[in-house]
Amino acid sequence: MTKTTIVTIFNNKGGVGKTITTWNLGEHLARQGKKVLLIDFDPQCNLSIAALGETRFVGLLPDQNNPYGTCIRAFLQRFLQNIGGEQVFLHKGGTESASSLRILAGDFWLNVYSESLSVGNDLLSGTGIARFVILKRIIEQACKEFDDTFDYALIDLPPSFGSLVRVALYVSDYFLVPCTSDNFSAYCVGLLGQMLPQFLQDWRQGLGRFKSSNPLFSDYDVLGRPKFAGWIFNGFDTRAGNVVRADQVHKDRLTQAIQDDLVNKLSTASTQLGYNPIASNLPSDFCVGTTEDMNVLIQNSLWQSVPIGRLDKVKQVTDLQNKRAWAPQQLTQISNLRGAYNTLAKNVISICV
Numbered sequence: 001m002t003k004t005t006i007v008t009i010f011n012n013k014g015g016v017g018k019t020i021t022t023w024n025l026g027e028h029l030a031r032q033g034k035k036v037l038l039i040d041f042d043p044q045c046n047l048s049i050a051a052l053g054e055t056r057f058v059g060l061l062p063d064q065n066n067p068y069g070t071c072i073r074a075f076l077q078r079f080l081q082n083i084g085g086e087q088v089f090l091h092k093g094g095t096e097s098a099s100s101l102r103i104l105a106g107d108f109w110l111n112v113y114s115e116s117l118s119v120g121n122d123l124l125s126g127t128g129i130a131r132f133v134i135l136k137r138i139i140e141q142a143c144k145e146f147d148d149t150f151d152y153a154l155i156d157l158p159p160s161f162g163s164l165v166r167v168a169l170y171v172s173d174y175f176l177v178p179c180t181s182d183n184f185s186a187y188c189v190g191l192l193g194q195m196l197p198q199f200l201q202d203w204r205q206g207l208g209r210f211k212s213s214n215p216l217f218s219d220y221d222v223l224g225r226p227k228f229a230g231w232i233f234n235g236f237d238t239r240a241g242n243v244v245r246a247d248q249v250h251k252d253r254l255t256q257a258i259q260d261d262l263v264n265k266l267s268t269a270s271t272q273l274g275y276n277p278i279a280s281n282l283p284s285d286f287c288v289g290t291t292e293d294m295n296v297l298i299q300n301s302l303w304q305s306v307p308i309g310r311l312d313k314v315k316q317v318t319d320l321q322n323k324r325a326w327a328p329q330q331l332t333q334i335s336n337l338r339g340a341y342n343t344l345a346k347n348v349i350s351i352c353v
Contacts, residue, residue, distance in 0.1 A: 004037070004139055004150045005352050007229065008172040012195070013188040014159035016178045017234035017291070019046045020298065020308070021344075022156040027307040028338075028345035030098030034151040037090070037142055039135070040072070040106030041164055043114075047156040048105040051093045053305040060091070060105050071105040075138055076113050080131075088141045096310040102146060104138070110164060117163035123202055126209030132163075133223055135171045152352070161195050169196075170203055174229035174279060174352045176288070177262070181236045181250040186257040189231075193261040196277075197269035200224060204274065227279040228266060229351050230288030231258050232344065237293050255285045281351050288351065289344030291337060297330070309338030 009022045019042070026036045040047040048057045048071070062069035068077055070089035078086045090102040122128025135155070143149045155168045169175060177192065179185045203224035210220065233254065236247035243251065263286060266277040282288070294301075294308065300316050301308050312334045315323035326334070 002149050002151075004143065004153050005174070006135075006139065006153045006155065006172045007348065007352055008155045008157060008168045008175040008226065009178060010157050010165060010169070010175050011177050011179065011188060012159055012161050012165075012191055013179075013185060016159075016180045016185065017232070018159070018178050019050060019156050020294075020301075021176070021178045021232055021234070021289075021291075022047055022154050023051050024307050024309065024341045025344055025348065026101055026152070026154050027093075027098050028309065028341040029152055029154075029348065030101040032342075032345055032349065034100065034349070035146070035148060036098070036101045037139065037146070037150040037153040038101065038103045039138070039153060039155045040104065041110065041135070041155050041168055042106055042158040043108050043110040043164075044158065045106040045108065048103065050302050051097070051103050051305060052091060052105065053094065057105060060089070061107060062109075069107060071107040072138070073107040073109045075141070076134065077109065079134060079137075080113060080116055086137075086141070088138060088145050090142060090145050093307075094305040096306045096313055102142070102150075104142060114163045117167070119163070119166070119202065123166070123206040124209070126206045126211075126213070129206050129210045129220065132167050132170050132203075132206075133220060135167055136223065139171075152348075161191075161199075166199055166202075169199060169226050170224045172226040175226050176229050176348075177231040177258075178234050179231055179254050180234050181247040183250075185250065186253045186261075189254065189257040190261040193265035196262075197265060197273065200226075200269070200273050200277070204272075225273075225275045225277075227277055228263065228286075229279045229348065230282055230286050232289040232291070233287055234291050235293050236290070251287075255287065258286050279351050288347040289340065291340045291344075292333075294333075294337065297333060297337070309334065309341055 009018050026038045030036045060070045068074040075086040075088055139153050157165055157168055233251055237244045270276050303317050316326055317323055
């Protein structure tokens with residue numbers, strides 16, 4: 001059985017397009033012949049609502065007849081309470097979603113799981129390390145439910161440096177960093193460069209203590225080694241086919257910050273981490289994808305639960321009741337964005353191997 005490649009889409013800054021990137025990257029990987037699992041690991045559940053629709057998503061949540069629901073809580077609550085019977089429920093997207101893509105829906109209850117994790121007592125001591133790698137078990141069970149191995153599992157995360165981020169990174173093979181054209185993105189890249197080496201060193205300490213008591217247990221030996229697989233520049237404006245000057249300035253600043261404050265710091269820490277945390281085959285500027293500002297397209301995508309690149313298959317919603325045809329320039333933009341996500345998917349396939 002082939003191994004599922006796990007990719008986390010992460011930035012501690014909000015509003016950079018993590019959820020939209022996760023959803024649309026997953027769709028385009030699936031349309032290029034890959035079997036893809038999307039995991040909504042954000043208590044806000046934006047990925048679940050976007051891909052499944054609000055009404056359908058609400059129907060997956062726990063109620064008096066099903067106290068665990070058919071979302072991620074059905075596994076995590078049983079695991080946390082040690083009562084057994086953990087279940088993974090996989091859901092298909094809407095009618096325009098790729099047939100080989102499945103979604104593991106989130107739940108606000110993820111906050112409870114996050115609060116149950118103690119970095120000191122559980123992770124650093126090694127005694128509760130299993131709680132920090134639970135996504136590995138979830139993905140393995142998801143493959144059984146799917147009756148096949150997923151080629152990729154993409155994890156959407158909250159904008160924080162909290163415990164849920166650690167849980168995702170420790171099982172991931174790679175991570176992608178979406179960024180936007182604004183004054184704070186370069187600063188936040190610097191924070192990533194400070195925090196990620198510390199997170200990974202914490203894992204090594206916890207694993208070392210765990211192994212001292214369990215020297216023959218090797219399941220966790222290859223975990224805690226995610227590689228930076230590039231960054232994505234989202235939300236810029238174009239004029240006459242070119243990035244506007246202000247946004248180009250931001251991109252240049254981000255490119256420098258990625259090099260100086262993230263790549264260089266991860267590379268410097270590689271000796272202590274015991275592996276090279278930078279993926280091979282990355283472009284010189286480490287940028288693996290670009291998507292321009294989507295304006296009204298993003299609203300329609302979310303309202304109709306239709307991926308950006310498939311919006312030309314439906315009419316646009318004007319006021320949540322009426323629909324009309326897309327204007328020619330909007331169709332052009334949809335086509336351009338479809339091409340952008342296709343390019344991102346191809347880059348991920350070539351890098352995340």
